[in-house]
Amino acid sequence: MALILMQNLRKVYDTGAIQVSALEGIDLTIDPGEFLSIMGPSGSGKSTLMNILGCLDVPTSGKYYLGDEDVSELDRDQRADVRNRKIGFVFQGFNLLPRINALQNVELPLIYGGTKTASRLQSALEALELVGLKDRADHLPTQLSGGQQQRVAIARALVNNPEIILADEPTGNLDTRTSAEIMMVFRKLNRDRKITFILVTHDPEVGDVTDRTILIRDGKIEGDEWKTRDQP
Numbered sequence: 001m002a003l004i005l006m007q008n009l010r011k012v013y014d015t016g017a018i019q020v021s022a023l024e025g026i027d028l029t030i031d032p033g034e035f036l037s038i039m040g041p042s043g044s045g046k047s048t049l050m051n052i053l054g055c056l057d058v059p060t061s062g063k064y065y066l067g068d069e070d071v072s073e074l075d076r077d078q079r080a081d082v083r084n085r086k087i088g089f090v091f092q093g094f095n096l097l098p099r100i101n102a103l104q105n106v107e108l109p110l111i112y113g114g115t116k117t118a119s120r121l122q123s124a125l126e127a128l129e130l131v132g133l134k135d136r137a138d139h140l141p142t143q144l145s146g147g148q149q150q151r152v153a154i155a156r157a158l159v160n161n162p163e164i165i166l167a168d169e170p171t172g173n174l175d176t177r178t179s180a181e182i183m184m185v186f187r188k189l190n191r192d193r194k195i196t197f198i199l200v201t202h203d204p205e206v207g208d209v210t211d212r213t214i215l216i217r218d219g220k221i222e223g224d225e226w227k228t229r230d231q232p
Helices: 046-053 076-086 102-112 117-130 146-158 176-193 204-209
Strands: 004-014 019-030 035-039 061-066 087-091 164-168 196-201 212-217 220-226
Touching: 004 046, 019 046, 019 220, 035 046, 035 176, 035 204, 046 164, 046 196, 076 087, 087 146, 102 117, 102 146, 117 146, 146 164, 146 176, 164 176, 176 196, 176 204, 196 204
Parallel strands: 035 196, 035 212, 087 164, 164 196
Antiparallel strands: 004 019, 004 061, 212 220
16 A cells, blocks of 8 residues: 555645645655655745645645545644654754753654653654764754754654654755765665655755655646665
């Protein structure tokens, strides 16, 4: 079964004076364990598509199935439950709280989910260990490099054991070397833990690393390219 299935999905924003069509008839299938990028110029619709994929928004029409669940029909609270159970988010700006340490930042999704303290601590430490930052657990974000902050953000996305990680311009604030390191972290987690990674980006170097690149333009899928890679 496909992990993600979109059928004739459309999104129209009604500003009152005019209607703006952001997505026009998207048909998309993503299988479990894929490592893909969604690329397109500014205004192409890729951010709208990411928001719908992440259950942050709903389509105007069409269907979006996440596993066997028709999430296009869910209300706000139901979508929030799906996000908490199945999806982790990584953002360009890291979105870490500056006054709490790395461990506490990673714990946040578990706190919101009502996880007990002992279990929460263990899960957060394990997530930090996965990204190589267990020894920085007590550091504040200001005491970490940009790459380390992004690793903390990745650990936070991992802590609920999601099926999908959605990353929005995850290397946008990083230099070339650090960007490559973060992409290696993503690749290792994808291969070792079979997490589906969807990277939304305008950076062709990020697109080159992924196994599949979906090109979106003017609200439509213009290209869908698979790369053949040697296994490590």
